[in-house]
Amino acid sequence: xTRPGLYGLMAEFSEPAAVVAAxxxxxxxxxxxxxxxxxxxxEALTEALALPRSxxxxxxxxxxxxxxxxxxxxxxxxxxxxxxxxxxxxxxxxWPAFVPPAxxxxxxxxxxxxxxGMLALNGLPEPYHPVFNVPTFALxxxxxxxxxxxxxxxxxxxxxxxxxxxxxxxRVVSEVEQ
Amino acid sequence: xSTPAFPVPAEVDRLQRTxxxxxxAGVGLSLLGAVFDLGQFLRxxxxxxxxxxxxxxxCLSLLMINHMTGGVWGLVIRRLLEAGGRTVPLLAILFLPIxxxxxRIYEWARPEVVAADPVLQMKRPYLNVPFFLLRAVFFFAAWxxxxxFLSRWSGELDRTGSLRVARRLRGLSGGGLLILGxxxxxxxxxxxxxxxxxWFSTIYGIVFMVGQALSAMALVIVLLARLRGEEPFAExxxxxxxxxxxxxxxxxxxxxxxxxxxxxxxxxxGNLPEEAPWYILRLHxxxxxxxxxxxxxxxxxxxxxxxxxxxxxxxxxxxxxAGALFLVRLVDxxxxxxxxxxxxxxxxVSWTDVTAPVGVGGIWLFWLARELRVRPLLPQRDPDLEExxxxxxxxxx
Numbered sequence: 165x166t167r168p169g170l171y172g173l174m175a176e177f178s179e180p181a182a183v184v185a186a187x188x189x190x191x192x193x194x195x196x197x198x199x200x201x202x203x204x205x206x207e208a209l210t211e212a213l214a215l216p217r218s219x220x221x222x223x224x225x226x227x228x229x230x231x232x233x234x235x236x237x238x239x240x241x242x243x244x245x246x247x248x249x250x251x252x253x254x255x256x257x258x259w260p261a262f263v264p265p266a267x268x269x270x271x272x273x274x275x276x277x278x279x280x281g282m283l284a285l286n287g288l289p290e291p292y293h294p295v296f297n298v299p300t301f302a303l304x305x306x307x308x309x310x311x312x313x314x315x316x317x318x319x320x321x322x323x324x325x326x327x328x329x330x331x332x333x334x335r336v337v338s339e340v341e342q
Numbered sequence: 343x344s345t346p347a348f349p350v351p352a353e354v355d356r357l358q359r360t361x362x363x364x365x366x367a368g369v370g371l372s373l374l375g376a377v378f379d380l381g382q383f384l385r386x387x388x389x390x391x392x393x394x395x396x397x398x399x400x401c402l403s404l405l406m407i408n409h410m411t412g413g414v415w416g417l418v419i420r421r422l423l424e425a426g427g428r429t430v431p432l433l434a435i436l437f438l439p440i441x442x443x444x445x446r447i448y449e450w451a452r453p454e455v456v457a458a459d460p461v462l463q464m465k466r467p468y469l470n471v472p473f474f475l476l477r478a479v480f481f482f483a484a485w486x487x488x489x490x491f492l493s494r495w496s497g498e499l500d501r502t503g504s505l506r507v508a509r510r511l512r513g514l515s516g517g518g519l520l521i522l523g524x525x526x527x528x529x530x531x532x533x534x535x536x537x538x539x540x541w542f543s544t545i546y547g548i549v550f551m552v553g554q555a556l557s558a559m560a561l562v563i564v565l566l567a568r569l570r571g572e573e574p575f576a577e578x579x580x581x582x583x584x585x586x587x588x589x590x591x592x593x594x595x596x597x598x599x600x601x602x603x604x605x606x607x608x609x610x611x612g613n614l615p616e617e618a619p620w621y622i623l624r625l626h627x628x629x630x631x632x633x634x635x636x637x638x639x640x641x642x643x644x645x646x647x648x649x650x651x652x653x654x655x656x657x658x659x660x661x662x663x664a665g666a667l668f669l670v671r672l673v674d675x676x677x678x679x680x681x682x683x684x685x686x687x688x689x690x691v692s693w694t695d696v697t698a699p700v701g702v703g704g705i706w707l708f709w710l711a712r713e714l715r716v717r718p719l720l721p722q723r724d725p726d727l728e729e730x731x732x733x734x735x736x737x738x739x
Contacts, residue, residue, distance in 0.1 A: 181733065207582060208733070221651070252613065260610050263603065 166322055171294035171342045172197075172314040173325055174301070175334035180206045183309035186332040187212040190313060193328060197317035201295070201310040220281050227277025228270045235269030236262055297341045312340060348718035351572035357565075358711035365704020368697045375694035384443040385683040386694035390702040391440060392533060393557070393675050395433045396550065397706070400558030401426030402488055403522060403551070409492075409515035415586035417727045418578050419562045421720065424496060425713035426558060427489030432709045434482035436702060441478065444471055447683075450539045462539055469536055481529045488518045496721065503723035526551045537682035541620045545605045549678075552601055556594040557671045560664040563587055567661030574720045577731060581655040588654030591664060595648065599641040623681045628689025632677045639670045672699060 177183040183200060190198050191214055200209050239262045243249070248256045283289075295301055295312055304310050311334075313325055329337045376383035405423040408416025416423075444451040449462075450469040456462045462469070491514055499507045527547025535546050543549075566587070570579040609617045625633055644667055653659050676695065684690055721727055 225649070252611075260603075260607050263607070 166315040166320055169342050170315045170322070171297075171340040172312050172317075172320070173322075173329055173337055174295065174298050174310055174312045174340050175329045175332060175337050176298075176300060177309040177311070177334050178307070180209075180309055182333070183311055184208045184212050186311055186329075186334065189332060190311065190329075194319050195313050195317050195325075197314035197320075199312050199314075201301075201304040201312070203305055203307060203309075206309075218285065220278065220285055223277045223281035224274050227281075228274035230277075231270040231273025232266055234273065235266035238269075239265060294340050294342050298338050300336075300338075308335075349573040350715050350719070351569050351575070353569050353572060354711050354714050357568070358708055361704045361707035361711060363704070365701055365706075365708055368699075368701025368704050370701075371697040372694050372701050375692075375697065379692075379694075380443070381446040382692050383694050383698075384439060384446050386692060386698040387436075387702070388440050388447055388533070389676060389679060389683065389695060390698035391433065391436055392679065393672055393699055394702050394706045395430075395437075395529075396554035396675070397557045397561055398426050398429045398433055399485060399522070399526060400554035400556070401562075402430075402485060402492070403519070403555045404558055404562070405492060406488075406515035406518045406522065409511050410519070412726065413586065414726060414730045415583055415590065417721055417724055417730075418575075418583050419566060419587070420496065421714065421717055422562050422565055423558070424489070424493045424717070425710050426561075427485070428493055428713045429706055429709050430482060430485040430489050432706065434486070436705070437478060437482070441475055444474065448536055448539070450536060465539060469539060474532060477528060477532055481525045484521055484525050488514075488521065492518070493717075497717060499724070500718065500722040503725075523547075523551070526554065534679050537679060538620060540616065543605055543609070543617070543620075545601055545608075548601050549598075549605060552594060552597045553671060553674065556591070556598055557668060559587065559591050559594055560668040560671065563591065563657075563664035564661050564668065567657040567664075569719075570657055574718065578720055578727075579657060584657045584660055585651070585655045588648060588660045591660075591667070592645070592648035592654070595641060595644050595667070599645070624677060627687065629677065629681055632673065632689065636670065636674045636677055639666070640674050 175186060177186065180202065183202065184206060187198070187200055187209055191212060198213055200206075200213060202209065240257065243258070243262075244256045251258075254261070295310070298310075300308065301310065311329075313320060313329065315322075319325075326337060372383060372386065375386070401423040404416070405420065405427060408420065408423075440447065449455045450465065451471055451474075456466065467473075492511065495507055495511050495514070498504070499511065527550075530547045530550035534550070535542065563584075566575065566579055566584075569575045606621065609621055612618075623629065644663060647653055647663055653663065680691075680695065681687075684692075
């Protein structure tokens with residue numbers, strides 16, 4: 165059971181180990197619409213929540229390959245096809261000289277793919293998010309760790325989930341308004 | 343000594359036995375080679391000595407870098423690196439045949455060659471036998487001293503956990519890295535670049551530096567993967583640590599390609615008669631095949647493989663890549679020095695070129711295993727390591 169206007173339930177922890185243990189139990193209990201918030205990356209947390217692997221590395225790889233092809237292609241087109249010039253008696257297709265710029269465009273495209281792909285995948289910029297309705301949530305950037313179970317989870321039941329979260333010994337459990 | 347107060351993996355015993363057998367066989371065969379062709383034996387010995395000294399000095403580089411930067415990756419491998427550094431006195435002893443046979447290795451050490459060559463006469467104030475030997479003594483002394491104090495103070499840190507000692511170690515590492523940068527550069531110029539005394543490249547020392555650090559990193563990963571089944575590493579070698587080591591190895595692979603390509607690009611662009619022959623020699627007469635092999639297996643393939651996160655987090659898989667890289671390091675060094683060792687000729691591998699690195703390497707690994715028994719294999723009382731070990735290990739490894 166849930167009630168209209170409820171986004172989910174938020175448990176607050178002071179220690180990274182506690183939130184990792186709690187996340188593991190929440191996942192074992194069958195909850196899937198769960199997210200955790202911490203001031204710094206806690207590697208074990210991603211695993212405890214069994215979050216799907218990010219597709220960002222693939223984007224970066226494709227960006228890099230595209231950058232390499234674009235950079236080298238541009239150099240080849242300019243120096244071999246469009247405007248061949250004899251420089252120091254070297255062949256038009258002087259691959260050693262083509263490597264540094266092609267390397268740079270590889271990095272450039274990969275970096276752009278990383279930034280834009282990150283924004284596309286995490287949905288930023290996002291002016292409003294319900295979790296900020298929890299008064300102490302700002303501490304998630306400082307020294308608190310949060311675990312939020314969303315009301316749309318099929319296992320979600322306001323009373324049962326509430327007492328389940330309390331059994332994980334958080335500092336406090338609060339309702340998150342939409 | 344017979345019953346240490348800390349766990350020493352049985353794998354260390356196995357390593358020590360195998361290394362001793364391989365080392366004995368390699369050195370024995372190489373000495374047999376010396377009977378037939380003393381000059382060839384000395385040149386092969388130089389190649390072996392260059393490689394394994396590089397591994398030891400690479401250990402010192404990684405050790406001091408970690409003292410400066412911190413990071414659990416370095417705490418887990420610290421004792422392996424310290425033991426690697428403490429092999430320098432052994433390498434100094436193994437340098438003796440080279441010191442005694444300089445004229446058979448280096449043309450600048452042959453008076454009749456110098457007498458006919460005005461350029462070598464100009465270079466004589468630097469390239470002469472007594473000064474060369476003095477510098478070699480200085481290199482080995484500096485590296486031994488660094489290894490000695492890094493190990494000793496790290497042992498003090500084990501006993502006291504004192505912040506002052508930790509700070510002293512960081513201070514030594516800061517200055518030590520500077521000394522290392524200079525000694526590696528000059529030793530590379532002396533021992534390897536002067537094989538072709540007319541040729542010069544200012545990035546040569548860095549090419550060696552990066553290669554040495556990569557060799558050391560690859561070896562440490564292989565050792566760690568073999569030791570991880572037993573205490574004390576069983577608890578400490580977690581995917582996170584393996585991942586960090588894999589990332590650093592990828593970085594060194596890229597850095598190696600970067601500095602080698604830098605040298606090549608500059609010489610190729612300039613195309614000057616005093617520089618280009620070095621590459622012409624190495625890209626003809628069969629050597630071009632080795633060059634291609636090094637390009638593919640020292641850069642392209644490891645680079646692509648090490649991009650994978652799963653591969654970097656699995657100790658056995660990463661160790662296979664590291665082991666292969668370690669062997670390719672040997673091939674790369676051969677390509678770098680052997681064309682000059684073999685009288686500037688076409689590709690030819692003497693059998694002592696194989697037995698000497700095996701022999702020196704066997705003795706070196708035997709010594710390393712001996713040094714590994716001296717101290718607990720993980721730093722004691724290190725707050726960072728204790729905090730790391732207190733964290734729950736991740737679900738699946």
